Amino acid sequence: MVATNGYKRIVIEPVTRVEGHGKVTILLDEAGKVHQTRLHIVEFRGFERFILGRPFWEVPVLVQRLCGICPVSHHLAAAKAMDWIVGGEKLTPTAEKMRRLMHYGQTLQSHALHFFHLCSPDLLFGFDADPAIRNVIGVAGKYPDLAVQGVMLRKYGQEIIKATAGKKIHGTGAIPGGINKNLSIQERDFFLKDLEQMMSWARSALKIAKDYTLEHVDELKGFGSFLSNHLSLVRKDGAMDLYHGNLRAITADGRKIFDQVDYQSYLDYIREEVRSWSYMKFPFIKSIGPESGWYRVGPLARVNTCDFIDSPEAEAARKEFMAVTNGKPNNISMAYHWARMIELLHSMEMIAGLLHDRDLQGKDLVVKGKRRGEGVGLVEAPRGTLFHHYKVDENDQVTMANLIVSTTNNNEPMNRAVRGVADEFISGRQIREGLLNRVEVVIRAYDPCLSCATHAMGRMPLVVELYDHAGQLVDRRSRE
Amino acid sequence: MVSPGRKVLVIGYGNPGRLDDGLGPALAEVLARRSLPGVTVDADYQLTVEDAAAVAEHDLVVFADAAVSGTAPFWVRRVMPAAQWSFSTHSVEPECVLGMAREMFGVTTPGYAMGIRGYAFDEFGEGLSPHARANLEAAAAYLELALQNGDIREVGHGPVKGRPVRTPALHGDA
Numbered sequence: 001m002v003a004t005n006g007y008k009r010i011v012i013e014p015v016t017r018v019e020g021h022g023k024v025t026i027l028l029d030e031a032g033k034v035h036q037t038r039l040h041i042v043e044f045r046g047f048e049r050f051i052l053g054r055p056f057w058e059v060p061v062l063v064q065r066l067c068g069i070c071p072v073s074h075h076l077a078a079a080k081a082m083d084w085i086v087g088g089e090k091l092t093p094t095a096e097k098m099r100r101l102m103h104y105g106q107t108l109q110s111h112a113l114h115f116f117h118l119c120s121p122d123l124l125f126g127f128d129a130d131p132a133i134r135n136v137i138g139v140a141g142k143y144p145d146l147a148v149q150g151v152m153l154r155k156y157g158q159e160i161i162k163a164t165a166g167k168k169i170h171g172t173g174a175i176p177g178g179i180n181k182n183l184s185i186q187e188r189d190f191f192l193k194d195l196e197q198m199m200s201w202a203r204s205a206l207k208i209a210k211d212y213t214l215e216h217v218d219e220l221k222g223f224g225s226f227l228s229n230h231l232s233l234v235r236k237d238g239a240m241d242l243y244h245g246n247l248r249a250i251t252a253d254g255r256k257i258f259d260q261v262d263y264q265s266y267l268d269y270i271r272e273e274v275r276s277w278s279y280m281k282f283p284f285i286k287s288i289g290p291e292s293g294w295y296r297v298g299p300l301a302r303v304n305t306c307d308f309i310d311s312p313e314a315e316a317a318r319k320e321f322m323a324v325t326n327g328k329p330n331n332i333s334m335a336y337h338w339a340r341m342i343e344l345l346h347s348m349e350m351i352a353g354l355l356h357d358r359d360l361q362g363k364d365l366v367v368k369g370k371r372r373g374e375g376v377g378l379v380e381a382p383r384g385t386l387f388h389h390y391k392v393d394e395n396d397q398v399t400m401a402n403l404i405v406s407t408t409n410n411n412e413p414m415n416r417a418v419r420g421v422a423d424e425f426i427s428g429r430q431i432r433e434g435l436l437n438r439v440e441v442v443i444r445a446y447d448p449c450l451s452c453a454t455h456a457m458g459r460m461p462l463v464v465e466l467y468d469h470a471g472q473l474v475d476r477r478s479r480e
Numbered sequence: 481m482v483s484p485g486r487k488v489l490v491i492g493y494g495n496p497g498r499l500d501d502g503l504g505p506a507l508a509e510v511l512a513r514r515s516l517p518g519v520t521v522d523a524d525y526q527l528t529v530e531d532a533a534a535v536a537e538h539d540l541v542v543f544a545d546a547a548v549s550g551t552a553p554f555w556v557r558r559v560m561p562a563a564q565w566s567f568s569t570h571s572v573e574p575e576c577v578l579g580m581a582r583e584m585f586g587v588t589t590p591g592y593a594m595g596i597r598g599y600a601f602d603e604f605g606e607g608l609s610p611h612a613r614a615n616l617e618a619a620a621a622y623l624e625l626a627l628q629n630g631d632i633r634e635v636g637h638g639p640v641k642g643r644p645v646r647t648p649a650l651h652g653d654a
Contacts, residue, residue: 047604049604050497050603050604050605062497064497065495065496065497065498065604065606066497066604069525069526071525113528113529116529117529136529136572136576136580137562137576137579137580137583140579140580140583140584141583144583144584147580147583147584148584148585150529151529151530151532151533151580151584152530152533154528154529154530155530155533158528158530168523168524168525169496169505169523169524169525170496
């Protein structure tokens with residue numbers, strides 16, 4: 001990388017396959033101190049072009065092709081926007097509960113995968129462990145029971161998605177104004193059979209995350225952590241609600257910036273800044289401005305913004321979580337893991353409640369009302385708040401699509417987290433051992449979606465390169 | 481024909497909404513229509529950890545994906561269990577799926593990766609490019625015959641590590 005203006009630039013670049021990918025550049029000044037960090041996540045562009053002109057009722061299926069990792073989140077956010085278009089936002093009990101079951105299944109499988117197979121190697125082996133061991137195979141070798149639990153929780157969630165969405169690829173469950181199937185008794189009984197086992201494993205995972213955080217809390221407070229605003233949906237009574245609610249934003253110390261905002265008017269509250277060096281935009285709270293109006297989303301933000309969680313075990317866990325910061329928002333990046341496991345248990349509790357609800361076997365699946373030309377749909381996706389906004393014309397064709405995905409909402413926070421790590425691990429002309437590991441660890445805490453959608457065969461090495469101000473490569477670390 | 485009693489799993493993966501990235505699921509669709517005895521076909525956006533559980537229940541697995549480079553119309557290479565893991569993604573590589581099956585379930589299932597050359601990946605869109613469709617037909621014909629004959633072997637070379645064009649067949653895997 002060519003150095004400019006007397007700065008050295010370090011590049012950490014996962015050289016990916018053909019999909020969106022991320023790299024980190026760290027620019028040093030002549031004294032060897034960090035001047036600037038930038039996390040680049042290359043998003044595919046062209047989705048809007050793909051959607052424009054398509055009939056609006058196709059959109060909930062089409063948008064799943066955006067991301068092979070969280071297609072259900074896109075499916076539901078688009079369906080909610082289309083509910084508004086067809087005037088069917090007041091869903092029947094069966095439709096809403098089927099969608100919720102799908103969504104909790106998605107959250108369960110995503111959080112389980114992230115915790116057991118992406119983050120647990122960091123927690124179990126330590127940040128400085130050899131990457132040859134600090135990976136999912138290492139966990140499977142040393143803690144096989146844990147690895148199997150992760151797989152089985154994930155599988156359970158995936159089966160719920162299949163039962164509610166119809167299939168794994170291009171599910172069609174949610175349609176404008178409702179859902180196209182209910183849950184049969186046979187399907188329900190299939191899930192009830194393993195319910196207690198899944199609950200038990202969810203509790204164990206939460207305990208691991210909690211114990212780790214409490215044991216290392218002093219260290220973690222200084223690890224890629226920073227004060228920030230937080231944003232999420234909350235229910236009208238202030239409860240956490242992953243599927244539906246109104247927008248609430250709070251400051252780093254818990255003061256409300258706005259509350260109970262109908263997300264149909266999100267543009268009055270949220271804006272996106274374009275920066276020349278990044279394809280990914282930087283959302284911010286309009287009333288505060290781009291400089292300090294950025295915010296965190298996802299599990300940490302959700303646990304911070306809600307007043308309570310409406311399921312008993314997760315609520316008890318939330319209280320323990322909030323006690324660490326005396327009831328104020330927790331701003332520790334690595335606390336995402338604990339918050340994520342609180343949500344994992346919450347999702348299991350909600351799944352358990354829904355499976356015992358006979359509304360899931362109801363037959364009233366779709367409602368429609370007054371047609372509108374524009375609609376916004378939001379869900380709390382596993383990684384954070386996901387915005388879908390569409391306009392359609394009188395021929396039912398989409399004329400505008402705007403999406404703000406969770407990883408985009410966390411763009412500035414992830415940059416801040418990397419900066420925090422870089423400040424500690426860059427010195428002079430050397431990349432200190434451990435930088436690569438820690439950049440990985442802190443980015444992973446946010447569970448970004450760096451590999452949406454396309455993924456033909458290839459590898460994703462991680463490379464750190466350090467150049468002096470004359471443009472000469474002076475240090476390089478890579479992970480194949 | 482797949483040896484009696486032997487179970488084969490074919491997983492075609494990729495995103496059909498990203499043009500040629502959908503080659504893997506397209507192959508799965510073709511093979512599923514053939515209803516080959518002893519062959520289970522699955523399709524997904526990407527490989528995931530729970531595929532290890534399914535792999536552990538089979539005697540042979542073929543991972544079919546789009547390939548951005550390597551021999552056209554397709555290549556096949558033997559894959560061995562390994563800890564390949566990218567730093568922040570929810571998808572896994574074939575080697576990792578085999579490794580997890582071995583570590584978690586104590587089963588070492590022989591596996592092959594099939595890369596079908598694609599050419600159009602950079603846009604959203606449905607459908608395969610003409611060249612990719614031709615490659616798909618060649619790959620499907622090869623795999624169907626190989627599974628029927630119980631004689632799958634390496635073909636061509638993949639994008640990561642060069643492989644001999646032909647290597648000794650691994651008889652009896654299928």
